[in-house]
Amino acid sequence: MAGDDRIAEFVELYSRYYPRLQYYLMALMPSANDAADVLQEVSLTLWKKFDTYEPNTNFYAWACKVARLQALKHRERLGKSARLIDDAILECLSDEASSDELDPAVSLDALARCLERLSERHRSLIRKRYQPGVSVSDLAFEAGCSANALSKLLGKIRRRLMDCVERTLASEGRR
Amino acid sequence: MKAYGDMEHRDDPKHETVDEIARLVDAVVDGVVTDEQSHRLNELLGRSVVERRCYLRCIAMHSALKSTAGNQVGRRIEELRQRLERNRVSQPDLYPRLVLGRRSSASLLRAAVVLFVVSPLALYVASRSDLARDPAVGGIVQSPGSSRQRSVVAADHPSSLLDIVRVVRISPQTLWSHPNESFAMDSVVRAGSRLRILEGEVELLYENGVNLILIGPVDFVLHERGGTLRRGGLMASVPQAGHGFTIDTPNGKVVDLGTEFGVMVDDFGVSEVSVFKGIVEAFPSRPDVARDGKIQLSEGSALQWNKEMVKSLEADPRRLPVTLASYPRPTYSHEAESNAIPIVPGGIMADSDFWTSLGETSRSADGVVLEGAPVQEEVPYLVSRDQFDPTAGPLTVICDIRFPQLAPDDVPSFSILTRCADDRSQMDRSWRDILSTCVRCNFRSANNETDGLLETSTKYERDRELTSISWGGFRRPQQGVAYRLVMRDDGVNVSFAVSHREQQLIAKTVTCRSLFQGYKNHIAIEGWKGGKVIVENVQIHQSKNEDLPARRSTRFDERVATRREAEQESRANELSKRIPSDAKLVVADDFDAPHLNQNLWSVLGDVHLSEGAVSLGNERDPDHIDTFHPRPYLLSRKAFAPEEGTLFVLGRIEFDENYLNGYGGSFAVMSRCTDRYGEGPEWAVSALSQGIRCNLWPAATRADHNIEIHEKTGPNSLTFLRGSGLKVDRTSRCYFFLMEDSGGRANITFQNIADPAISQTIACDTSDAAPRSGLIGFESCWGSRVILDDIQVFQRPGNPTSDNRTPQ
Known part of the structure; x- marks a missing residue:
């Protein structure tokens, strides 16, 4: 015990x-x-x-x-x-x-800041997407578009976030 | 240790591979992956550690977003931990027994650890339908009506854990009616709970994904699959899993069939539902509306009803409580209205250009006298000649008044009216001389009493009496006392405050909601039929919408915008179909790389990468779009000779938001151009010295956009070759383009991405004086940037020049 x-x-x-x-x-x-x-x-x-x-x-x-x-x-x-x-x-x-090569936790703060830089609509979309139990097809149904189309839009926003996180970490000398 | 953004340069895979892996991971995580994509991902991951590291980097982003953006795991753990902590006091082993099927005799700390660790497991178990049906874990049930609603049942609060509803947002100005009944952020709201707020917004999230925004003032009782709206407004966004979500009102109910809708209940027995997406069913408590008492409403429609009438309307977003809640809260201080436009400053209140009189009115040294006529029993009015729709911006009317002479049995009265007609009812009733329709705020003496009353009323129709709510508790109007009355109307909420003019801080204020939509929207002030009232000052303010805080986009707006953007993002450039299959791709760039590819491009002026595209120019003062400043250019490094093979230049652009301001923005694609600016007069100096220039000139000063082809054969020359219009779609700033240059002939097509039917192609011959070869360039203008993306240049082998020329 x-x-x-x-x-x-x-x-x-x-x-x-x-x-x-x-x-x-x-x-x-x-x-x-x-x-x-x-x-x-x-x-x-x-x-x-x-x-x-x-x-x-x-x-x-x-x-x-x-x-x-x-x-x-x-x-x-x-x-x-x-x-x-x-x-x-x-x-x-x-x-x-x-391995210790990648640690997503290192980037959490930067990501939170980058999320704030998104437009309100994109931020809201990303937040909805990552709510537990929410699927892209649910969101697509809600928006009235196909899941594929929405996934592509989400992908564009994610790449924007990745760029932002990389720039933020680079400016902080963390990479 | 590195973050997921780290990649050793020596290990970097090709940019195209990084991009492909990112897209494949997106498809997998988003649940839209195809078998083909799945095979391709395995193929890439099987290549080397470099590709796998790239994959892990993408996964790390998704994982981080789950933690940061979703942020649900921690919250759920905490919520369940708190709930079970409460249960632990009386049933310390409840949770382990529920989940593990055995008792625990651990210390309190151990219990806390168990709860902390095991909470996610409970959620997991609760979310697994197979286990939910397993009698071995008997505490877990499936809620009726939805396969997605499953919860853990606590022994002491059987209903408390069903259909968890959480408070996910509380606006900063929120004022609860009873602080002891308030809810905190993230708190769980149980069925039967009553939420009453005076001001502000509270957003609830049901377990099945229904999102509900309560708009103060509001009185709402929560049910498992909906609630009762006793007063106020709400906005509901219901996903597929929430179908059947029901809002009861005092005189009916609204049942969702998968939609987005707003419900309002006013203080005069009127309910209203507005549908912004999908279908809802309204059940007014009136057996005559349909055989089954049901009225089905589709997108864009609204229904208003009370016990006497049912009225069909169009859903008007301006009446949305969500919109209205974004407005400043009612206030009665003159200073607070300083941003509003004073329509009637005090000194000109009797201006006949502004007012028209009904009944006896006159001017005196103190102001305007409204004098009733006891014999004719005629109430005097000043009615505004113009109409003021409060849904276009909240209206505030401030009146300073005095009753110069009052006898003990007089019943003095003064009213401010909004949303009113400019004629009297003229029915043979006691209210015959009241304006035929209005929302009326009245300050008066109670009949033969010493008390005063504040009364708000709505008069729906000419032949119907006022429906009123009264408040007492203060003295009747006093002779000679200067009063200040302030009415504020935002289209639904009406507030009315009365104070002594010299003591405005001590005011009696009442508020009501009236869903009445004025057939006319005049403003009026009303005297009393038994005597005089002197109106010393009137001010009318209307906050123009642009003066208000930026209107938060409604979920309807958001949905439409998301759909459009998603469609645009996924829409392939259909113009690519026009490129012959034997044409070879010679330049391609989607600009997703971290740096502009210097092997492909050079720049002139302010050109830089921006969020996976190229920004031609910078954001500027919205009104200053200068065509004489040197224009920014993206230029190919390589020169092309269309004589050696027809060139096809394909891409997409997005104009900046100010592109229709001033002289208008501009975008051009050029072939056979140089990398030097022109010379000479006017705007030619701002463009390149030579080339074939295909231009989209947005319609800042014209009915249509202009599409033009120019030829620049030298630094001081510009020849217009051909032009045409392109229909303006003000909701879209995004276009595909395709330029084709065969050496002797050029053509250009622009196509609206949001509406591909809006497309225009023009073609013309180029002159022998035009350059034979040169760079490919992309141009915007100073003051309005253009975002350029997905450039592809093809060249079709062969000599097309002479064949393609228009026969002379």
């Missing part, structure tokens, strides 16, 4: 690495809500297995191992036809996404 200190440590680590775990799972399962579903399973499994985590070691790497297994189970459940990414590529992505 873990002591209270151990529990507090878990809370701290889990909340700190939550965005990166989300990113890791999205890298393995980019389509729609797969990653969100598995992330919930992962959170429970991490807690169950936290006794096996060695303090002061790389929590993210440890959590990625757990997450990888959960992701593979999820793929099994989906069946072969629903798997978007080939098995061999998935293994490569798993290794590369679990």
Whole structure:
């Protein structure tokens, strides 16, 4: 049984690495809500297995191992036809996404600022898009256009955001 | 550690590959990926770590947007954690039992951790239909009516966790009727909760995606799948999952069939629904409206009803509560209205050019005297000759008055009327001399009493009496006392304040909502039939819409704009079909790279990349569009000789917002041009010294846009070859273009992207004096930039020159 200190440590680590775990799972399962579903399973499994985590070691790497297994189970459940990414590529992505090369958390502040620079309508569209349970086809239905057309518009806004984030980070000397 | 924007240059894949991967990831994440795209993504990811890193960079953006823009996970965790913390006091093991199927005996801290960690799992479980049907997790049920509405049931509050509704926005000025009943941002609102606000807006988000904006003053009771609007206004945006969303009003109900609509309930028993998208069904509580009591309304229509009548209207966005809520709140200080335009300053209130009299009115040293005629029982009026529609901008009428003589049994009265007709009712009734239709704010003595009354009324029709609401609680009008009365009407909300003129801060103020749309919109002031009232000063102000804070776009506007933009974004340049299949692509740039490709382009003047396109020029003073300043140019590095093969230059442009101001913006595509400005008089000096110039000149001073082909054979010459008009569509600033130059003949097509039917092509021969080869250039003018994108240049092999010339 873990002591209270151990529990507090878990809370701290889990909340700190939550965005990166989300990113890791999205890298393995980019389509729609797969990653969100598995992330919930992962959170429970991490807690169950936290006794096996060695303090002061790389929590993210440890959590990625757990997450990888959960992701593979999820793929099994989906069946072969629903798997978007080939098995061999998935293994490569798993290794590369679990490395410290990319950390989306580094960019969160910059992204929040860049979101504010969008027009109100584009910002509102992006926010709606990333609300849980909201699909592009829902939004397209609401707007009266095709999901493909809306996806392209969203893509344009995202690229604008990526450019903005890159410029912001560059100006702050963070890249 | 790097952010997702980081890419080692040595590892950079080609720009085209980066772009392709980004688009494929978008398609996957947005759920619109095709099998073909899926295969292509695997193919790219299988190539090398460089492509995979590019993929991960895109994924990182989506993930970051989920955290930053969506920001729901943290909020949901917190919400559930709070809820379960509350439950933990009485049922500390409730949550583990619900979710894990076992009891927990952990310490409080451990419980908190469990809640924190497991909350997302609960949401996950609740969102899985297969588990929701599993009796093993019996606390999880599926809500009736929607496969998307599933929630966890708490043992102590069975309904509290059904159909979660959250407060997602509270406007800064929001004033709750009862602070103890107010709701905080992000708080959960349970079915049966009553939300009453005096001012401001509160936005609610239902679990099924229904978005509801309550507009103060409003009194609303929340239901699981809708609510009861007792008073005030709301705007609902209902996605597919929310069909059947129902708003009850005091005299009927409105049922959504997948739409966007506004509902208003005024203080005189009138309900109104306006449909801005889709279909709603209105059920007025009147059995005679249809066999089943139902009236179906489609986009653009509105319905107003009370217990006596049903009236069809057009949905008017100006009456939207959302729009109205953007206006400044009612205020009675003269200073606060300083931005308004005073229509009638105090000194000219008796100006006969402005007013017309009904009944006895006269001028005195103190002002205008409205004198009733007891024998004829005629109420005197001053009625404005002009009409003032309050939906065009809130109206404020300020009157300073005195009752010079009052007997103890007099019933003095003074009224300010808005949305009124300019004739009397003339029916054989006690209200015969009241204006035939109006919204009336009245200050008077209660009959034979010592009390005073404030009364707001609506008179809907000539043959109908006033429908009124009265407020008491203060002294009747006193002889000789100078009063200040202020009425403000924004088209729906009417406020009325009475104070002593010298003590305006101590005012009695009443407000009401009247949905009555005036058949005429005069303003009037009304005396009383038993005696005199002296009107010492009248001021009428109307805040012009441009003086108001920028009107927040309605969801209707937003939807239309999003649809248009999405369609434009996805619309392929149909003009490309005109390019022969054997033409070779010689230049292509979508300008999505971080820097302008110096191998392809050079520039003259202010030309730079902007958000994945090229900005020809900078934003300028909107009214100053100068054609004599040197024009900005994007120029190809490479020279082309159309004699060696016909050139096809394809692209898209977007004019700046000011493009129809001043002399008008301009865009031109040129072939056979140099990289030097011209010389000589007038505007030729601002353009390149030579080339074939195909120009779209927006219709700032004309009925149509102009399309022209010019030829510049030298630095001080300009020859007009051919011109034609292009229909103006003021809702669109985006055009595709295709220029074709075969050496002896040029033609140009511009096509409105939003409406491809608006398209024009002109063609003409070029002279032998024209240059034979040169650069390809893109031009705007100083003062109105043009955004240029998706340039493609094709050249068709062969010598087309002589063949294509028009026979002489």
